Amino acid sequence: MTGPPGADTGAGASAPPAETWELRLYVTGRSPNSVRAIENLQRACEQHLAGQYHIEIVDLLENPRLAADDQILAVPTLVRKIPPPIRKIVGDLSDTDRLLVGLQLRPRKGAPT
Amino acid sequence: MASGHGGTDLTSALAGTDGGPSLPKAPTGIRGLDEITGGGLPRGRSTLVTGGTGSGKTLLGLQFLVAGAREYGEPGVLVTFEESAGKMSANVASLGFDLDGLQRDGLLVVHAFRVDPAEIVESGEFDFEPLFALLDDTIERIGAKRVMLDTIEVLFGAFPSQAIVRAELSRLFRRLEDRAVTAIVTGEQGDNAHAFTRHGIEEYVSDCVIVLSHRMQEEISTRRLRIVKYRGSAHGTNEYPFLISGQGFVVLPITSVALDYGASEDRISTGVARLDHMLAGGLFRGSTVLVSGTAGTGKSTLGAHLVDAACARGERALLVLFEESPDQVIRNMRSVGLDLGRWAEAGLLRMWAARPTVFGLETHLAILARLIEEFGPAVAVLDGIASLIHGPSGPEVTSMLARQIDLLKGAGITAMATTLAHADETSTVGISSLVDTWLLLRNVESDGERDRLLYVLKSRGSAHSNQVREFVLTDHGVDLLDVYVGPAGVVTGSGRLVQEAQERDAELRRGEELMRRRRELRRGIVEAEARLAVLQDDLAAERAELERIEAREQRQAADTEAARSALAARRWADPASQGEGGLR
Numbered sequence: 001m002t003g004p005p006g007a008d009t010g011a012g013a014s015a016p017p018a019e020t021w022e023l024r025l026y027v028t029g030r031s032p033n034s035v036r037a038i039e040n041l042q043r044a045c046e047q048h049l050a051g052q053y054h055i056e057i058v059d060l061l062e063n064p065r066l067a068a069d070d071q072i073l074a075v076p077t078l079v080r081k082i083p084p085p086i087r088k089i090v091g092d093l094s095d096t097d098r099l100l101v102g103l104q105l106r107p108r109k110g111a112p113t
Numbered sequence: 114m115a116s117g118h119g120g121t122d123l124t125s126a127l128a129g130t131d132g133g134p135s136l137p138k139a140p141t142g143i144r145g146l147d148e149i150t151g152g153g154l155p156r157g158r159s160t161l162v163t164g165g166t167g168s169g170k171t172l173l174g175l176q177f178l179v180a181g182a183r184e185y186g187e188p189g190v191l192v193t194f195e196e197s198a199g200k201m202s203a204n205v206a207s208l209g210f211d212l213d214g215l216q217r218d219g220l221l222v223v224h225a226f227r228v229d230p231a232e233i234v235e236s237g238e239f240d241f242e243p244l245f246a247l248l249d250d251t252i253e254r255i256g257a258k259r260v261m262l263d264t265i266e267v268l269f270g271a272f273p274s275q276a277i278v279r280a281e282l283s284r285l286f287r288r289l290e291d292r293a294v295t296a297i298v299t300g301e302q303g304d305n306a307h308a309f310t311r312h313g314i315e316e317y318v319s320d321c322v323i324v325l326s327h328r329m330q331e332e333i334s335t336r337r338l339r340i341v342k343y344r345g346s347a348h349g350t351n352e353y354p355f356l357i358s359g360q361g362f363v364v365l366p367i368t369s370v371a372l373d374y375g376a377s378e379d380r381i382s383t384g385v386a387r388l389d390h391m392l393a394g395g396l397f398r399g400s401t402v403l404v405s406g407t408a409g410t411g412k413s414t415l416g417a418h419l420v421d422a423a424c425a426r427g428e429r430a431l432l433v434l435f436e437e438s439p440d441q442v443i444r445n446m447r448s449v450g451l452d453l454g455r456w457a458e459a460g461l462l463r464m465w466a467a468r469p470t471v472f473g474l475e476t477h478l479a480i481l482a483r484l485i486e487e488f489g490p491a492v493a494v495l496d497g498i499a500s501l502i503h504g505p506s507g508p509e510v511t512s513m514l515a516r517q518i519d520l521l522k523g524a525g526i527t528a529m530a531t532t533l534a535h536a537d538e539t540s541t542v543g544i545s546s547l548v549d550t551w552l553l554l555r556n557v558e559s560d561g562e563r564d565r566l567l568y569v570l571k572s573r574g575s576a577h578s579n580q581v582r583e584f585v586l587t588d589h590g591v592d593l594l595d596v597y598v599g600p601a602g603v604v605t606g607s608g609r610l611v612q613e614a615q616e617r618d619a620e621l622r623r624g625e626e627l628m629r630r631r632r633e634l635r636r637g638i639v640e641a642e643a644r645l646a647v648l649q650d651d652l653a654a655e656r657a658e659l660e661r662i663e664a665r666e667q668r669q670a671a672d673t674e675a676a677r678s679a680l681a682a683r684r685w686a687d688p689a690s691q692g693e694g695g696l697r
Contacts, residue, residue: 028242036237060243064250067243068224074239074272090272091237102234 021045021053022082028075029061033092037076040093048105078102136345139187139259139295142180143173145364149349150340154321157293159286161318163300163309164325169336169357171195172205173325174261174297176361179210182220187258187295190251191223192244194267201225208361222251228271235273241281245288252292260289260296269312286317309341320344325355338364354513356479363479381492381527384422385415387593388552391569393576396550398491399525400573401518405534406554410565411586412531413437415552416494417446417453418591419529424456428491431484431526432464436497439464450589463488481517485524493521495530518547549573554584567593583609 025041027034038057045053060067060075067073080087080103089102138152147153154160154177162170171193178189193201201223202212215221224247251257265282272278289296298318303311315322322342328335337352355364380395383402389395396402402419404412420430432453434442442464443454456462465484467477485493498514514530521528530548551570556563565584569577582593 026243028240028246031240031242033238033240040237061246064243064246067247068226071226072243073226073228073241073268074244075242076239087234088232089234089236091235091239094237096236098234098236102236 019052019083021049021080022056023053024056024058024079024081026058026060026067026070026072026075026077026079029059031075034076036092036094037078040096040099041078044093044096044099048100080104138346139177140180140185141173141177142184143176143362143364145353145355146173146338146362149353149364150321150343151346151348154295154297155343155346156295157290158320159289159296159298159318160321160323161298161300161309161315162323162325163302163315165302165327168302168325168327169355169362170299170325171201171263172208172357173323173362174263174299175201175205175210175212177297178221178259178261179212179215181259181295182215182218188220188255189222189259189261190248190255190257190294191221191261191263192248193223193225193263194228194265195263208357210361219255222255222257224251228267230271233271239272239274239277241268241285245285248288249292252294258294260294262296262298264299264301266301266310266312266314275312282314283317326352354478354516363482377525381426382422383415384418384420384425385591385593387582388415388567388591391577391580391582391593392550392572396527397574398527399522400527400549401522401547402527402529402550402552403548404529404531404552404554406531407556408533410554410556411584411591412533412554413442413496414446414449414451414586414591415554416496416529416531417442417449417451419492419527420462420494421446421451421453421456421590423492423527424453424459424461427461429489430456430462431488431490431493432462433481433484433493433495434464434466434497435495438466442496448588449586449591463490478513478516478520482520485520485526490526493526493528495528498530498532515547550577 023041023045025037027037041055045055058066058070060072074090076090076092078089078093078099080089087102087104089099091098093099137156138150138154139156140147140153141150162173164170175191178191181187181189195201205212212221212223216223248260252260262285265285268278268282269275286296286298298314300310300312300314302309302324305311309315309322309324319342321340321344324339324341326337326339328337336355336357338355339352340348340350353364355362357363377398377400379398380389381398382389382395383392396419404415406412416432420432423430432439432442437445439457443457446453453462453464457464463484465480467480484490495517518528518530534553550572553568553570555566555568557566558564565586567582567584569579571577580595582595585592585594
């Protein structure tokens with residue numbers, strides 16, 4: 001169930017031996033929100049997780065029933081599967097700060113990680 | 114409103130007031146709701162059902178889906194944000210809703226979403242397209258005509274951007290309308306008394322809004338349903354009581370039904386022959402009797418008589434007991450010679466003991482309605498409704514009783530309600546206007562005992578005795594006796610017996626006196642006759658004496674004359690000079 005353009009962006013150069021981040025982004029076709037989310041995610045990953053991330057893009061218009069199975073009400077929804085725990089970030093990911101907080105790449109303001 | 118059942122009349126009346134082509138409607142399969150809405154929910158539109166927690170909104174929606182799938186050939190989709198699908202299936206299985214079975218048969222699809230706000234981080238714009246796509250897919254797959262979203266308001270809590278949620282919901286309702294599905298959307302009523310829902314989703318659902326409420330008053334629960342809005346259709350505007358019974362959701366619009374029960378000329382016996390006579394031949398079939406009286410006046414026995422008489426005729430009777438258990442009643446009635454147990458065994462008598470506080474009032478009504486439907490009694494006795502009337506919430510209970518009576522009347526059942534009335538008769542006035550016949554039983558205290566009196570206070574459409582009867586409980590049931598009306602007013606009980614004894618005494622004494630007088634007189638006559646005989650003897654004797662004396666005098670006079678003549682002859686006296694000179 002891999003999606004349209006720019007999916008499966010994989011290995012970067014300066015890869016620390018750390019684990020690979022498994023990210024899944026639910027979208028609905030080429031809707032503006034979906035397109036923006038893909039772009040925003042890829043950009044953020046390149047900046048912060050270069051070489052250690054894997055993005056799977058799931059188009060719910062291709063299989064609407066997956067929404068019920070995977071409990072996805074809104075799109076775009078980004079799910080961080082690995083590392084655990086599972087995190088969900090809803091939106092076009094235009095708010096990079098909140099994206100990074102959501103992915104726990106950056107501590108919430110004032111809170112220790 | 115010419116004839117037939119009240120329900121259909123109401124339905125047609127409501128549908129008729131639409132004017133023009135009536136709005137297509139989707140029946141909910143909920144008894145009563147289809148009547149007050151004139152046929153169901155607006156077809157192809159969304160209806161908001163809102164209410165507090167536990168008010169029954171989910172159940173209403175489910176029943177709508179289940180009825181659609183089972184009875185109207187309209188498969189449904191349920192999207193729930195509340196419970197997991199499995200839990201919901203289990204919860205409604207007790208109501209006979211086999212959600213799993215319907216799903217297997219492809220008549221129902223349940224999508225459960227668990228929404229946990231703590232799990233979601235928001236970053237930028239989003240939409241609910243997956244939900245829409247899922248709905249579209251499901252509707253198409255099973256040919257769904259009905260959709261329920263329960264409770265969509267959860268989304269407001271789950272996503273911080275209220276503006277986006279609002280916009281998306283607005284889009285959702287337009288989508289549903291485009292798909293021509295009839296939808297129920299549930300909402301949660303918040304603290305704001307002026308809003309129907311916490312988040313104001315009524316602004317998106319403009320066709321039909323139903324508000325449910327659930328109040329607890331002194332341990333008696335009251336559920337009510339109100340249609341606040343139904344665009345393009347007439348609808349009942351009252352707050353209708355409803356209940357969640359073993360068969361699901363039941364709305365009771367019964368009092369809105371017009372007074373068009375058929376009036377029967379047929380009379381049935383009360384089981385007490387003299388009471389029948391007082392009522393000019395018995396009770397009209399299908400009429401309602403109220404028997405009120407103070408404690409221990411024999412109200413229940415009168416009810417048992419009616420039941421007994423009905424069963425003896427081979428009719429079915431329902432005895433609803435608000436104060437006693439069936440066994441108690443059978444035992445008690447046996448002591449006055451009424452064997453109700455045999456009727457119960459024969460299946461002619463159904464007894465239902467219901468303590469008002471155990472069930473909510475609506476539940477009561479629902480069970481009664483079901484009993485009537487299932488059992489089909491010709492006669493029903495509600496024994497001890499006072500425990501309802503004098504309960505905590507007067508007006509509500511009165512209206513509930515009115516509905517019960519209405520229910521019975523509507524079904525053509527001859528009904529008797531017995532109630533405890535206190536010294537003032539006003540306590541039962543609330544329902545007395547609903548009944549056709551009102552019998553009052555009263556204790557009269559005199560000479561250190563209490564006696565029962567029966568009055569016919571009213572009897573509609575029938576001549577009836579205005580007399581008071583003494584009411585006696587014997588070992589063969591109720592007996593009515595004429596009361597003794599003496600110079601000192603009505604005398605009953607042993608007072609009557611004393612009075613009667615005294616009268617008998619007086620009578621006896623008068624008889625003896627007469628006899629004595631007669632004897633005396635007779636003796637007097639005899640004596641007088643005796644005296645008369647003596648007197649007559651005396652009289653006769655005296656008469657005889659007198660005659661004797663007179664006879665002797667005559668003889669003596671004659672003798673004297675004769676002697677003088679002889680002397681003269683001897684003297685040769687000159688007769689001429691006899692007097693003068695002769696002797697000188």
